[in-house]
Amino acid sequence: MRELLQKAMLAQNAGNLAEAARLYGDVLNADPRNFDALLSLSLLNFRTARFDEAERLAGEAARVNRRSAEAVFIRGCALQRLTRNADALACFETAIAIRPAFAEAPVNRGALLIAEKRFADALKCLDQALTINPAMLEAWNNRGNVLSELGRYQDAVLSYDKVIAARPDAVEALINRGTALIALHRFDDARVSYERASRLDPSRADAIAGRANALFEAKDYEHAVEAYAEVLQRDPAYDFARGNLAFSRLYCCDWTSLAAERVVIARDLQAEKRVASPFQAIALLDSPADLKRCATIWSMTKYPSAPAALWRGEPYDHAKIRVAYLSADFNGHAVATLMAGVWERHDKSRFETTAVSYVDSNGSAMRQRVERAFDRVIDVAGKSDAEAAAVIRRMQIDIVIDLMGFTGDCRPGILAQRPAPVQVNFLGFPGTMGAPHIDYVIADPIVVPDEDRQHYCESVVHLPDSYLPGDSARRIAEQKPSRAEAGLPEHGFVFCSFNNSYKLSPEVFDVWMRLLNAIEGSALWLPQMKAASVRNLRREAGKHGVSEQRLVFAPFVADDEDHLARVGIADLFLDTLPYNAHSTAVDALWAGVPVLTMRGNAFAGRVASSVLNAAHLPELIADSLADYENLALRLARESHTLAAIKAKLARNRETSVLFDTARYTRGLEAAYTHMWQRHRNGEPPAHFAVPSTP
Secondary structure, three states: OHHHHHHHHHHHHOOOHHHHHHHHHHHHHHOOOOHHHHHHHHHHHHHOOOHHHHHHHHHHHHHHOOOOHHHHHHHHHHHHHOOOHHHHHHHHHHHHHHOOOOOHHHHHHHHHHHHOOOHHHHHHHHHHHHHHOOOOHHHHHHHHHHHHHOOOHHHHHHHHHHHHHHOOOOHHHHHHHHHHHHHOOOHHHHHHHHHHHHHHOOOOHHHHHHHHHHHHHOOOHHHHHHHHHHHHHHOOOOOOHHHHHHHHHHHOOOOOOHHHHHHHHHHHHHOOOOOOOHHHHHHHOOOHHHHHHHHHHHHHHHOOOOOOOOOOOOOOOOOOEEEEEEEOOOOOOHHHHHHHHHHHHOOOOOEEEEEEEOOOOOOOHHHHHHHHHOOEEEEOOOOOHHHHHHHHHHOOOOEEEEOOOOOOOOOOHHHHOOOOOEEEEOOOOOOOOOOOOOOEEEEOOOOOOHHHHHHOOOEEEEOOOOOOOOOOOOOOOOOOOOOOOOOOOOOOOEEEOOOOHHHOOHHHHHHHHHHHHHOOOOEEEEEOOOHHHHHHHHHHHHHOOOOHHHEEEEOOOOOHHHHHHHHOOOOEEEOOOOOOOOHHHHHHHHOOOOEEEEOOOOHHHOHHHHHHHHOOOHHHEEOOHHHHHHHHHHHHHOHHHHHHHHHHHHHHHHHOHHHOHHHHHHHHHHHHHHHHHHHHOOOOOOOEEOOOOO
């Protein structure tokens, strides 16, 4: 029998697997409980992907020798391939119990736990394996992956570094390291890591895409264009690369292929393809139906609902409604500027408010104001999404408000854990988040009319006035710069648009150039932009016969009071489409500058209309591009008409609902109260409108 077994092993070692299997079979025919034959034949079947037979034979071997960690381990590996994960986990646990120093068993157990998204448990397994064998590169790589999932990116990088130090050609570790470095905002280091991986394996499209992502996140959009074009050349269907390419071009004001890109992206969304992020889509498209598809695909791909919600339906019992606002923008972003007055005016006898900040305090005046306004401020910068969600759950928050949606540094994964009974999308992202775990979106009848509610996964809440708040406490610096100091013509008409470059579109820019040609001595005042954007806009102006000197780019001003004073020297703010001015429209109106807009089709293209309606200036809302152009010409040519509108704006600034922060806060609190009452009554989320208050 021993001789036959030796022949089988020799055949197996020589690669003659069929002969080896026959010989092992002969051994088992003579001795069905021969442990060596059972174990060897099981391993042979596993290596030839016959996992059912491998599992059966390994199970037999384990019954013959109950102290064999190898037999139990091989059975676990076969069960893992058969996706019988619970049984596989049990096998790996048994193998570890039999032989505590068996490093491969905790590695495989960790891999299963990763697949089940039990990352904290997986980390313990991998650390156990590395305690046994610190040189186990697979364990270090998987540990890096787990730490990335847990949001511990610095530690993840150190794990990948262990792999790369031992194997400089470890492409997978280099790519994963790049992803972790992007999360740490170490974009140059990430790019180098991806480039190294790409040199080692030029076929890896994910290495090229990673490099493109590093350039994109570093806001080097001009070079990101080249990188994403290379990705799509290799793989035309690479996830989200087309949207990244289109948005990078849009940011650079490169409109040469914009019309075709819009068509392709809309078509791909209708085919349920992973083509663009929701934020990119609202800058490129104006179809609420397409935007819903985009958000739904993105949420399902990036932030699916956790299989087990943290909040499990148990009733909370406290006197006040506990509201938590989640954001990375409490340090001085436009969201904080809009909301600071609201937070200060919350009725503390009825509401207990918490700010959950994704970033540490920068000590700014705005951050200090925010901290004074809230009952408490919690920083979760170093916590994973699951850990941050657990903090919210332990505080028994009733209503959690996501102020970011899918904007920069957002963390939708926190709400995917369902840490609170009522979860709300508000302010930062003008559209649906496409997620079943978001209950409400706060809007108004203009940005989301009743007929568009079908395009939102959330129940739509209509505030009585504009959903966008205005802070009546904002100060404007007394000292305004002269036009000469701002680089503007002293006497010519000044059109301005302080929107980001990605909001500019060729259709609207064409109108602006016709306005400059029609109004002698006029100028277009824009914010500081990337060199590529400035270059492309000046080229476009030249096509219309407009001198590049008539496009003036204002440098960044950090102080809000100084910025508002500067804005006030313009004559007319020209809005963009399909993505309107939002906070910048409020800035202009507060500074006394009329805003001219055109009503769009989707949320992002209707915000300025909402703001102007709340400022009691509906006459500045055009219904077509032609009306927009004609009204701009009239206001630029008829100084008395513009003066009358400015005088009306000055009067309305003190009386309009747009800047009545106390009234706005009462409406928002009424919305929260109704959401909470529905929940307490056992009723599901539903569309509703908040009644107007005096």
